[in-house]
Amino acid sequence: MPDTGLVRLSYGQARALLDAHTAVGGVPGTGWDLHEYRHPGSTHLGEAGAGLPMLMAKSRHKKSENVRRCFHPSAEAIAEVTSLLAPGDSRR
Known part of the structure; x- marks a missing residue:
């Protein structure tokens, strides 16, 4: 990542700016x-x-159950994963 010379906002600063x-x-x-x-x-x-x-690394959660609460897959994503069980079977 190139050095732009800009300082990164802290989470608190970003939260305050977004709210404001x-x-x-x-x-x-x-x-x-x-x-x-x-x-x-x-x-x-x-x-x-x-x-x-x-x-977990990206979200900085220490417990897997906390990540699971943040993960809400779409119906399309669930259907795509389900289709892996029987490729070519359009009935599923």
Whole structure:
């Protein structure tokens, strides 16, 4: 990764900025929640084939059950995995 000379935001700084810029009526604490964006990221990585250890490393979870709560595969992804059980059998 190239060095841009820019400083990376901390999680707290990013959370405060997101809330401030999405707050309903300018009321603090009513904006979007940065934590919500971890769930779709974990789901997309899992659907792309990332295994549990990689999902844990990426999300910085220490327990697998915490990662499992963030992983919500789509109906299409579940159907695709299910089709692996009987390739070519369109009845499943």
